[in-house]
Amino acid sequence: xxxxxxxxxxxxxxxxxxxxxxxxxxxxxxxxxxxxxxxxxxxxxxxxxxxxxxxxxxxxxxxxxxxxxxxxxxxxxxxxxxxxxxxxxxxxxxxxxxxxxxxxxxxxxxxxxxxxxxxxxxxxxxxxxxxxxxxxxxxxxxxxxxxxxxxxxxxxxxxxxxxxxxxxxxxxxxxxxxxxxxxxxxxxxxxxxxxxxxxxxxxxxxxxxxxxxxxxxxxxxxxxxxxxxxxxxxxxxxxxxxxxxxxxxxxxxxxxxxxxxxxxxxxxxxxxxxxxxxxxxxxxxxxxxxxxxxxxxxxxxxxxxxxxxxxxxxxxxxxxxxxxxxxxxxxxxxxxxxxxxxxxxxxxxxxxxxxxxxxxxxxxxxxxxxxxxxxxxxxxxxxxxxxxxxxxxxxxxxxxxxxxxxxxxxxxxxxxxxxxxxxxxxxxxxxxxxxxxxxxxxxxxxxxxxxxxxxxxxxxxxxxxxxxxxxxx
Ligand code: B12
Ligand code: SF4
Numbered sequence: 001x002x003x004x005x006x007x008x009x010x011x012x013x014x015x016x017x018x019x020x021x022x023x024x025x026x027x028x029x030x031x032x033x034x035x036x037x038x039x040x041x042x043x044x045x046x047x048x049x050x051x052x053x054x055x056x057x058x059x060x061x062x063x064x065x066x067x068x069x070x071x072x073x074x075x076x077x078x079x080x081x082x083x084x085x086x087x088x089x090x091x092x093x094x095x096x097x098x099x100x101x102x103x104x105x106x107x108x109x110x111x112x113x114x115x116x117x118x119x120x121x122x123x124x125x126x127x128x129x130x131x132x133x134x135x136x137x138x139x140x141x142x143x144x145x146x147x148x149x150x151x152x153x154x155x156x157x158x159x160x161x162x163x164x165x166x167x168x169x170x171x172x173x174x175x176x177x178x179x180x181x182x183x184x185x186x187x188x189x190x191x192x193x194x195x196x197x198x199x200x201x202x203x204x205x206x207x208x209x210x211x212x213x214x215x216x217x218x219x220x221x222x223x224x225x226x227x228x229x230x231x232x233x234x235x236x237x238x239x240x241x242x243x244x245x246x247x248x249x250x251x252x253x254x255x256x257x258x259x260x261x262x263x264x265x266x267x268x269x270x271x272x273x274x275x276x277x278x279x280x281x282x283x284x285x286x287x288x289x290x291x292x293x294x295x296x297x298x299x300x301x302x303x304x305x306x307x308x309x310x311x312x313x314x315x316x317x318x319x320x321x322x323x324x325x326x327x328x329x330x331x332x333x334x335x336x337x338x339x340x341x342x343x344x345x346x347x348x349x350x351x352x353x354x355x356x357x358x359x360x361x362x363x364x365x366x367x368x369x370x371x372x373x374x375x376x377x378x379x380x381x382x383x384x385x386x387x388x389x390x391x392x393x394x395x396x397x398x399x400x401x402x403x404x405x406x407x408x409x410x411x412x413x414x415x416x417x418x419x420x421x422x423x424x425x426x427x428x429x430x431x432x433x434x435x436x437x438x439x440x441x442x443x444x445x446x447x448x449x450x451x452x453x454x455x456x457x458x459x460x461x462x463x464x465x466x467x468x469x470x471x472x473x
Contacts, residue, residue: 001037001063001133002038002061002063003038003040003062003064003065003130004040004060004066004091005029005040005041005042005066006042006044006053006057006065006080007022007042007067008067008068008069008070008076008080009044009045009076010048010073011072011076011420013049013050013076013079014048015045015046015047016045016046016048017046017183018183019184020182020195021182021195022068023172023196023198023245024096024122025066025068025177026172026174026176026177027123027169027170027173028096028123029173029176030169030170030171030173031170034170035127035130035131037130039176040060040062040176041173042056042057042060043178044080046178046181050083054080054083054084054087057087058087058088062091064091064092064094064129065084065088065092065093065094066095066096066126067084067095068095068097068099069095069099070097070099071098071384071404072381072421072422072424072425074099074404075407075424077099078111081111082111092115092116092134093113093114094114094116094117095114095116095117096117096122096126097122098211098383098384098385099384100117100118101118101120101214102211102404103384103385103405104119105154106403106404107404108146108147108154115147116129116139117146118144118145119144119145119146119159119160119214120144120159120214121144121215123169125143128142129142129145139157141157142157143157144159144160162201162202163201164219165219166201166219167225171229174233175236179237179239182194182195186241187271187296188241188334190240190271191240191241192239192240193237193238193240194239194241194242194243195233195237195241196242196245197226197230197233197244197245198246199221199226199244199246199249200218200220200221200246200248200249200251200252201215201218201219202217202218202219203248204218205277205313205314205315206313207302207312207313207315208386208391209312209381209382209388209428210383211383211385212247213386218251220252220255223258224262226262227259227263227266230242230263230268230270231266231268234268234270240270240271241272242270242273243272244273244274246275247275248276249276249289251277253282253285256285256288256289257288259292260288260292261288261292264291268293270293271293272294273294273296273298274297275300276297276298276299277299278299278301278321278325279315279316279320279321279324280320281323281324281327281328283331286327286331287331290333294333295333296336296337297333297335297336298336298339298376299321299324299328299338300339301321301338301339301340302314302341303340303341303342303351304351304354304355304359305318305351305354305358307346307351308345308347308355310346311345311346312341312346313387318358321358322358329365329367337376338359338376339377339378340359340375340376340377341377341378341379341380342355342378342379343379343430343435344380344388344428345391345430347433348432348433349433349441352441352442352446353445353446356445356446359375379417379427379439380427380429382425382427382428383425388428395428395431397427397429402426408424408426409423410423410424410427417436417439
């Protein structure tokens with residue numbers, strides 16, 4: 001089969017190189033190619049314009065086109081799918097990834113251009129689809145697939161089980177992508193080229209705002225295989241900077257230690273960053289990851305109150321976060337990212353004040369080196385398949401007839417409060433605390449504290465427009 005995998009443009013259909021290369025598609029490309037299919041990749045994100053993307057796809061004469069988009073880029077992604085359908089009327093168009101996995105039936109209903117949706121982890125389902133095509137009668141036999149049958153009915157097959165292990169996966173087929181053209185913030189000053197890597201898959205936590213519900217089971221890449229892959233990235237693509245995409249790199253001490261010992265044993269020189277949960281951290285393990293090249297580490301702290309942590313199902317307490325930060329502060333990472341979400345369930349103006357007080361306590365721990373640490377705040381966005389979507393429906397955040405695959409724009413009064421990139425993503429708010437009230441409260445009382453030493457730390461809130469919109473400050 002001729003298989004063409006396509007990345008979607010960003011929300012405004014303008015070309016950009018400021019992205020990390022698409023790991024999901026690179027894995028799919030690798031398994032499809034290993035099975036003997038002819039695979040090509042089109043980096044729609046570099047082209048931007050849907051017509052240009054479709055024209056380029058058509059030149060590959062594909063039997064199957066596979067693509068995906070994030071919810072924030074979905075309207076541009078959908079425009080690209082429509083253009084691809086026009087340019088390749090006979091190709092089988094299959095979509096996957098978090099956005100489509102959680103909106104499969106809605107996507108097939110709204111988008112006649114799509115033939116099928118792969119729900120969740122894609123490698124095995126995609127492979128079986130390629131094996132069966134062009135025999136559409138066999139689509140009902142593929143677990144994990146949702147598709148439109150001959151009578152135009154939407155059929156959801158039984159779910160696909162997550163892979164039991166990830167060691168047997170091939171390496172992502174980065175040779176099909178222009179890995180060196182992607183430009184993402186560098187991790188260290190002597191960085192040359194950045195790439196993302198995965199050393200685990202899955203996260204067993206259940207945070208209400210997270211779209212990870214289909215990926216709960218933890219799987220670990222054997223440390224030797226993981227470091228083989230990193231050395232290959234270095235020797236084949238010049239990569240020396242790594243974003244470790246794992247949801248919680250420190251979820252297993254054994255895995256983190258094994259990987260770092262392997263990195264040190266082979267005397268590698270990568271600079272890398274990772275994300276971890278701020279719970280029960282071990283000083284020795286943190287020191288080890290620092291020695292093995294981890295320059296930056298970030299934590300989803302979200303809030304400084306137990307009330308909001310509990311309502312958000314973070315399975316964390318402020319006491320645990322404080323203890324974890326105390327340990328982190330002693331390790332001297334180049335950067336420590338602290339992610340906040342202001343406005344989660346249970347938030348009040350009092351809990352916002354408590355969160356800011358909590359940040360001051362953390363700031364004190366880091367002392368003079370605080371300026372290299374980063375607080376990254378955001379308002380709560382609703383993503384499909386999250387518990388926040390359900391709570392948000394009850395709170396009236398989504399219109400009655402809301403569809404994830406049809407045009408949507410935030411209520412007009414909120415547009416000045418939100419970065420353009422997120423205008424089409426519904427925001428969460430409760431009946432007792434609106435987005436306007438949150439922004440006004442932050443601006444009035446906490447802006448200096450939250451902005452200390454940083455240009456743009458509240459990334460969904462455009463500062464200048466906020467001032468005008470709220471008429472304060
Ligand atoms: C790395 C990452 C990023 C990177 C970018 C990565 C990239 N190259 O695009 C950065 C840091 C830039 C980023 C930014 C954001 N991200 Co992000 N990110 C991730 C993360 C941690 C890993 C993604 C990854 O590579 N996974 C590994 C690969 C192997 O898995 P995968 O992509 O899911 O692909 C598999 C399947 O989904 C499926 N599949 C995927 N595509 C396709 C296509 C076809 C045709 C088929 C058949 C199957 C298929 O098969 C693949 C192999 O199994 C995920 C969380 C997670 N654990 O997945 C969040 C995640 C994807 N991000 C998320 C969000 C919310 C964001 C932001 C909006 C955050 C923010 N508020 O700013 C931004 C916006 C991104 C954008 N492009 O618009 C959400 C997605 C929600 C949604 N519905 O879109 C996720 C799921 C986090 C979460 N748990 O809630 N992100
Ligand atoms: S937010 Fe992080 S810890 Fe929570 S469920 Fe998602 S990936 Fe896991």
